[in-house]
Amino acid sequence: MELSQGAYKVQNIKLTDLANQFGTPLYVYDANKIVHQLKTLKTAFSGSDVRIKYAAKALTNISILKLLYKNGSDVDVVSIQEAQLALRAGFKPHQVMYTPSGVDFAEITEAVTLGLTVNLDNLSVLTKFGEKYHDTYPCSIRLNPHIMAGGNYKISTGHSNSKFGISVFQLPEIHEVVKKYRIKINGLHIHTGSDITESEVFLKMADILFGVARDFPHLKFIDFGSGFKVAYKEGDIVTNVYDLGLKLSKSFNEFCQHYGRKLELHFEPGKFIVSEAGYLLVKVNVVKATPSVTFVGVDSGLNHLIRPMMYDAYHDIANISNPTGSQKLYTVVGYICETDTFGADRKLNEVREGDILAFKNAGAYGFSMSSNYNSRLKPAEVLLINGEAKLIREREQFEDLLARQVEIDI
Template sequence: MQSKDLLQLAEQFGSPLYVYDAEKIKSQYNRLTKAFSKVEKLRINYAMKALSNVAILELLRDMGSGLDTVSIQEVLLGLHAGYSPEKIFYTPNGVSLEEIEEVNAMGVQINIDNLSILEQFGAKHPNVPVCIRINPHVMAGGNTNISVGHIDSKFGISIHQLPHLVRIVENTKMNIVGIHMHTGSDILDIEVFLYAAEILFDAARNFKNLEFLDFGSGFKVPYKKDDIETDIEELGKKLSKRFNAFCTEYGKELTLIFEPGKFLVSEAGQFLVKVNVIKQTTSTVFAGIDSGFNHLIRPMLYGSQHHIENISNPKGKERFYSVVGYICETDTFANNRRIPEIKEGDILSFRNAGAYCYSMASNYNSRYKPAEVLWLEGQGHLIRAHETFEDLIKNQISLPLPAKV
């Protein structure tokens, strides 16, 4: 997409506005499958928590993707988007046994990440195919909030509890068909990933009837010019070789599963906002926009840096701006960032706005959520309308107060 296309979309659909490039999503999917083309059985399960719009799910479904889901609501969305139950993988955390049983009844692959639920589920449903999520105790990821495989993480069954896990499986006669891990997001060091993979292989040797190994994801994408990213091609070469060797040792061709979310959709997304006001103080020039952390919370939650472009004046003289939102709290997207001269009414674009952006949006300050557009074959298609006041109040119930005397 070019700036003129984005400006036209902002004019047509209004701001703030999320725009996703279908071709970028497709190219990332194809890049990942090509990197692991030497693996006989490969499955990509899109981590839909990154961006759960039904149109995006349908796009990836048509490419052959499965789904990685973390809640019963995501499972229902996946079924609504046309995925067959066997293409949906369910990896919850901290949910009730009842929710897991309800999802299991839909025919979806269950992944259990704690010993208590594993034992309860196995005792009641010993014949159901179950995957087990282990915690490899490997610190990986670009932020503590997204590093989920370390020793203090709430996710997964500790690798040190493997003997206990095996006893539960033996006692319940459970049907264990897969082993899963996920170390974290924004992984840079391929050797760390490969080290964690060895832990997964070691765990897998305890189970004789596996069908797949799920390596999670967490691949880093670039957020600014010359930013570092996970070398998918190198990882594909090294892990494919090791995985194939393990399959030979195991005596069976297993399926290798990945669960990319950010890798597939992050770079495809741009968030368009309008500048409401330029505010000069004694030390800072603020560009106040028609959005806030209610629409894009990642810079405040993770300290993430999204590249910001002034697409209304891309060749203007650069000045230093602090880009801030309209929420009644500190919601700063950029501090003293060099951006081509900004004027009130200009449209700014936040890059890498495809993953964990709209999906984490809220109605804080009673603000409406923005619209979403999919750029497909040179045209913008509205895939979610701007919210209205009716959306804001539709589930609220007024209290019937007694009549005044």
């Protein structure tokens, strides 16, 4: 989003025009930015046989999935429904990595029927998998490296108290199950969380994975998950993916030489690919001045963007209706009947009722975590592609709230 000739624009399209055309609240995604982020990662790790598997949970709109497929991405899914969306978008079964957590075994059986790459993170499930499939269908193993990494405990997934992965201290049990059922392990996987800025964290994971990998002769890939940090505000430290690409590719290629053959290097970015491409546009309903705070109440809330309340996440906010107005201090809040704060004590160009605000970095875990709380309707989604604004999800209507309910006579 750039300020050009007194207006905020993306692909030379005024965001205020989009708000007028499609209404608010409105999610807007920049296709050029999504493709750019994907190509950045491919370039950064071009020293290895790299596969970028987009973490679909970040943003599952079918048109976004199609865009990524067309531009050479694979996909990472965590549910059968995400897998079905990916297949419908054009991804081939072998391009789909399925990494469930705590699901019924019937869902894993369905993933095998679909031909997906199956990634298991539980000894009990690995045992059931071996009992059913033996050496007829390979699987990958997700390990818990006992590494605390990332910017928020709630999104750190590789520490000792995390539900994710089989502990590296349980390797003897893993080998026992694999040997007993002759399971072919075709991949090893680690994901420690989000907002990782230090290359050393990934290199530490590499030491663990490479040490473990020597005892698994049928590997095709090693997967480092993701967690690349993006900038949420000016001055934020981000992951230097080019530095990481050089260091990790060198280490990975050296390991492959010792292993005896080339393997694929996998990553599963979600936020890195779509976060900065997304904006949530909202309309100001009220400006409420109190003796201590001036609140800006908008026509959206935690039902549309829950990250600020759930993770204390920071999203930059801009008044795109009055980009040159004098700055004042505001607390921007939603319309949900809960504490519902998007940003406290923010300097914004003077806000007036009816103005349009833009929340930046709203592409990842925005719409995908939205709900109908307070019986509010979910917003529309628009994709800016080839200089045009394309509607990719219609705004919900009241009838959608009743669509799956069954009214009985009382």
